[in-house]
Every structure is written in structure tokens, then in C-alpha cells.
Amino acid sequence: MNKINIATIVALLLFLSSCKNLDKLTQFNMNFTQTVSIEPTFKVNTPFTIPTPAVTSNSSSTFSANNTSKDLVEEINLSELKLTVESPEDEDFSILQSIEVYISADGETDTKIAWLDSIPASANTIMLNVSDADLKEFIFKDEFTLKVKTVTDEVNTEQYDIRIDAKLHVNAKILGI
Numbered sequence: 806m807n808k809i810n811i812a813t814i815v816a817l818l819l820f821l822s823s824c825k826n827l828d829k830l831t832q833f834n835m836n837f838t839q840t841v842s843i844e845p846t847f848k849v850n851t852p853f854t855i856p857t858p859a860v861t862s863n864s865s866s867t868f869s870a871n872n873t874s875k876d877l878v879e880e881i882n883l884s885e886l887k888l889t890v891e892s893p894e895d896e897d898f899s900i901l902q903s904i905e906v907y908i909s910a911d912g913e914t915d916t917k918i919a920w921l922d923s924i925p926a927s928a929n930t931i932m933l934n935v936s937d938a939d940l941k942e943f944i945f946k947d948e949f950t951l952k953v954k955t956v957t958d959e960v961n962t963e964q965y966d967i968r969i970d971a972k973l974h975v976n977a978k979i980l981g982i
Contacts, residue, residue: 831978834972836970841969845962849958849959849960857952860949860951861948862946864944871977882935882940884974885972886971887932887969887970901955901958903956904920904921904955904956905917906918906920906953907951916936916943919934920934951969
């Protein structure tokens with residue numbers, strides 16, 4: 806009887822371990838990059854929204870490349886959002902006090918996905934805090950838009966080009982598993 810219980814426990818542990826490994830096979834990342842521009846402004850401590858172009862999601866081809874499809878996706882979360890000053894050269898984020906990023910798409914409610922309340926002045930690359938919101942309905946659309954809302958910390962006399970690098974974590978069933 807003791808051998809049967811030990812064998813059952815070992816089999817159960819092996820099964821649970823293989824489920825965790827299988828679960829890792831059903832997860833992958835999607836990456837998006839976009840550049841936005843902050844126009845010169847002479848206002849300080851004034852909130853404003855930076856206009857951004859629509860992002861083509863290409864989700865169907867990404868899902869296909871990972872042996873899955875839209876109907877098998879369980880959840881998509883933002884795992885990382887990084888901003889980098891591309892120009893002017895040798896500049897940093899000292900012009901900004903705070904930043905919030907929202908995602909929007911046709912038929913969906915705008916959702917706050919990332920933010921940083923206190924931006925380090927000497928950094929030319931920053932990592933934003935990210936929400937745990939499920940973004941699959943936005944990513945399933947052909948296009949979505951990122952809305953960047955910020956507050957300036959000082960007068961800005963030059964156009965700043967900021968690259969946004971987003972990493973989305975997709976949890977899906979691969980081949981229906």
C-alpha cells in the first residue's frame with residue numbers, strides 16, 4: 806500500500822511538472838516599436854497629450870508564427886514599456902515631470918497601461934511601471950493607438966523624438982493544448 810501511495814505521488818508530481826513546462830510552451834512575446842515627437846513648448850507644469858500614429862498590430866501573423874490563433878489566446882499583458890530619447894542627441898528626459906500611456910482602439914475603452922510619476926532628469930532611457938490589464942481585445946484589432954499624456958518639468962525649445970519599445974506577453978493554447 807505504501808508503494809502505491811509513493812508511486813501515485815511521484816506520478817502526480819511528474820504530471821504537474823510537465824503541465825508547467827507545457828504552459829511555458831504556450832506563452833510568447835510580441836514586440837512593438839513606435840516613435841513619437843514632443844514639440845517645443847514654453848509651458849511648464851502643464852499636462853498635454855502627445856499625438857501618436859496608429860500601430861498596425863499584425864497579431865494574426867504573430868499568432869500563426871507561434872502555432873496559435875486569436876481564438877486560442879487566453880490573455881495578453883504588457884510586460885515592459887521602455888522610452889528612449891532618440892533626438893536631440895545627448896538629451897535626456899529632464900523636460901518631463903511625469904508620463905502616462907494609454908491604449909485605445911475602435912470599440913474599446915481607453916486603458917492606462919503604463920506610467921512614471923517621477924522621471925529621473927538625467928536618464929535618456931526610462932522603464933515605465935506597467936499595469937496588469939488584459940490587452941487582447943486591443944491587440945486583436947487591426948490597429949490600436951497609444952496615447953501619451955505627460956507634464957513638462959521645464960521649457961522645451963526643441964523637438965524631442967522618443968522611441969517607445971513595448972513588450973507584450975501572450976498566454977495562448979498552442980495547437981489547442
